[in-house]
Amino acid sequence: MAPGAARSGALQSLMPARHEEPIVAVATASGRGAIGIVRVSGSDLRPLIEALCGAVPEPRHATLAPFLGREGEPLDRGIAIHFPAPHSYTGEDVFELQAHGGAVLLQLLLARCLEAAAEVDPRSGRARLAGLRLAEPGEFTERAFLNDKLDLAQAEAVADLIDASTEAAARSASRSLSGAFSIEVDALRDALVDLRMLVEATLDFPEEEIDLLERADARGRLERIGVDLERVLGRARQGALLREGLKVVLAGQPNVGKSSLLNALAGAELAIVTPVPGTTRDRIAETIQIEGVPIHVIDTAGLRDSVDEVERIGVARSWTAIDAADAVIFLHDLTRLDDPQYADAEAAIATRLAQSAAGGRLIDVYNKADLVASTAADGSVAAAVRGHPTVDTVRISAKTGTGLDTLRRRLLEMAGWRTDPEGVFIARTRHIDALRRTAVHLGLAEAHAAQRDAALELFAEELRLAHDALGEITGAFTPDDLLGVIFSRFCIGK
Numbered sequence: 336m337a338p339g340a341a342r343s344g345a346l347q348s349l350m351p352a353r354h355e356e357p358i359v360a361v362a363t364a365s366g367r368g369a370i371g372i373v374r375v376s377g378s379d380l381r382p383l384i385e386a387l388c389g390a391v392p393e394p395r396h397a398t399l400a401p402f403l404g405r406e407g408e409p410l411d412r413g414i415a416i417h418f419p420a421p422h423s424y425t426g427e428d429v430f431e432l433q434a435h436g437g438a439v440l441l442q443l444l445l446a447r448c449l450e451a452a453a454e455v456d457p458r459s460g461r462a463r464l465a466g467l468r469l470a471e472p473g474e475f476t477e478r479a480f481l482n483d484k485l486d487l488a489q490a491e492a493v494a495d496l497i498d499a500s501t502e503a504a505a506r507s508a509s510r511s512l513s514g515a516f517s518i519e520v521d522a523l524r525d526a527l528v529d530l531r532m533l534v535e536a537t538l539d540f541p542e543e544e545i546d547l548l549e550r551a552d553a554r555g556r557l558e559r560i561g562v563d564l565e566r567v568l569g570r571a572r573q574g575a576l577l578r579e580g581l582k583v584v585l586a587g588q589p590n591v592g593k594s595s596l597l598n599a600l601a602g603a604e605l606a607i608v609t610p611v612p613g614t615t616r617d618r619i620a621e622t623i624q625i626e627g628v629p630i631h632v633i634d635t636a637g638l639r640d641s642v643d644e645v646e647r648i649g650v651a652r653s654w655t656a657i658d659a660a661d662a663v664i665f666l667h668d669l670t671r672l673d674d675p676q677y678a679d680a681e682a683a684i685a686t687r688l689a690q691s692a693a694g695g696r697l698i699d700v701y702n703k704a705d706l707v708a709s710t711a712a713d714g715s716v717a718a719a720v721r722g723h724p725t726v727d728t729v730r731i732s733a734k735t736g737t738g739l740d741t742l743r744r745r746l747l748e749m750a751g752w753r754t755d756p757e758g759v760f761i762a763r764t765r766h767i768d769a770l771r772r773t774a775v776h777l778g779l780a781e782a783h784a785a786q787r788d789a790a791l792e793l794f795a796e797e798l799r800l801a802h803d804a805l806g807e808i809t810g811a812f813t814p815d816d817l818l819g820v821i822f823s824r825f826c827i828g829k
Contacts, residue, residue: 354481358470359448361441362828368436370413373444374828375467376475380428382463384417386451387432394419402432402444405451410443411435425475426482445469473825480810487810487821488517488766494825495578495761503627504577508761511574516760519567520808523773526560527802534795554784561777568770572751574762580622580629581750584656586688587666588680589637592702595733596666597621597634600743625743628752633660638684658692662749664700664742669707669730698729698745705732769807776801 357377363370375383384391392398392415401409414433423429432444452467473494480490492511499505510516533553585593601621619634633656636649657663665688671677688697729745731738780797 354478357452357464357467358474359445359452359467360470360475360828361445362431362475363436363441364826366438371434371436371438371441372828373432373434373441373448374470374475375430375448375464376423376425376427376470376478377464377467378420378428380417380430380464382456382459383448383452383467384415384430386454386463387430387447388415392417395422397433402434402447404447410447411440421482424484425478426484427478470827471823472827473822473829476825476829477822486514486517488520488808489514490810491763491821492516492761493829495763497826497829499578500580500622500629501577501624501627503624503759504629504761507574507577507759511760511762516571516574516762516766517809519570519760520805523560523564523567524802524805524811526556526563527798527805530556530560531795531798531802534791534798537791554781557777557781557784561774561781564770564774564777568767568774569753570759571762571766571770573753573759575764575767576628576750576752577759578761578763580631581746582631582633582659582661583746584633584635584653584660584663585666586635586638586653586657586663586684588668588677588684589639591637591666591668592733593634593637593666594619596664596700596702596731597632599733599736599739600630600632625747626752628747628750630746639680654687654691657688660696662696662698662746663688664698667699667701669701669703696749698742698749700742701728701730702733704730704737705735766808769804772804773801776804 355378357375357380359373359375362372362374381391387402388398388400389403390400392400394417397414397416399412400415402411402413402415404410411434413435414431416431416433418424418429418431420426420428432448434440434444449467449469452462452464454463455461456463476485476490476493479485480487485493489512492508496505496508496512499508530553533556585596587593597619600623602623621632623630623632635653635656638650638653665685667681668677729738729742731742733739776797780794780801783791783794783797
């Protein structure tokens, strides 16, 4: 039996009733559209298809057919497609009605499917499709996973492809859906299996175990697996960045140009810009993309003490956003650096930023370069600006666009973006966690292997734990409660 079949059988044994029931759902987005799809999946759908269309169309052929009501009256006329098991998306019989995309019509067809399923088939004397129910979110894809049509990483890539916010993210999700990420993970698991077999076989010959491992170059194999793992982990980090994006908060005193910078980065007038301090009272967010990486930019209320209750709430929310940010742009006003009151407030904000959760993720940006002396062509400044020492410094003009390209590059560098997106596969936080735990176990295994008098059982155990951690990515060793969390985030009908 294939590993996937064993995996599916074990999971299905935990939830037999739910996954034996036929399901139906509208598989297209709500609202008006040219086409709407109603999808059914289950065992032997032919009696239901006959009730809906009058006859069963040829397998995997788009057939123009009437969609019939209870009295045989046509509800609509569209395309019917029958995918007999196992050659379907879910691995079960699948039937699709491609109708006109009116919301009321699709609900009529959905209700008709449920009604027809409960009707008695005159040939068998039984219900046409007993137990047909509405599908839960992600249940079609969950069945594809359970029936070995997709592994878990590929199944997650379905949702990631739907949710992709940039072209690069969509392309990366498509690569994961095609199996690119899974192939990399499976190659690592295969190498670990070979090494585990070697190590565990030597446990039968304790007097020769060290010599056997040395002759088989066990440590060399382990080192090569570690190198390959680090490469996969690096690409997975890039994929996770494409999926999640980078949360960037604009912070600083009132009137330093935060809203102007948001508008400049977004290329649209999103935030109100006035000379009046405290114009921005609450967070304003916009997602942009830089080289295909989603950047979620959040403009916050100016950081200052205020007697205005509404503004105080806005400032408190600003600090909350700063603590949760992946990067913070601390915006300074080049025209006010000599103002003692402004400088004192800057120092207080800088101290609090350094003590915050975002302390190590700061970029100092000096705005309004168009109003002071000329700057370098790339928008950068020296390591100190008028008594404001900083390591990561950019000088810009949100009004003219000077230095914005430099700022965009700094944001990508802070995010860790290094790889050409054409070679990246989409990844999730749980994938990164599994790869990191694999690396930890490989490191412990290497430490045991380096000690001649170490117990070989410990070496073998760390290899097993590394192997299991990798298996979580594709679903070979995934708890069923995690599956519930993953698929519940899909849309209904997918």
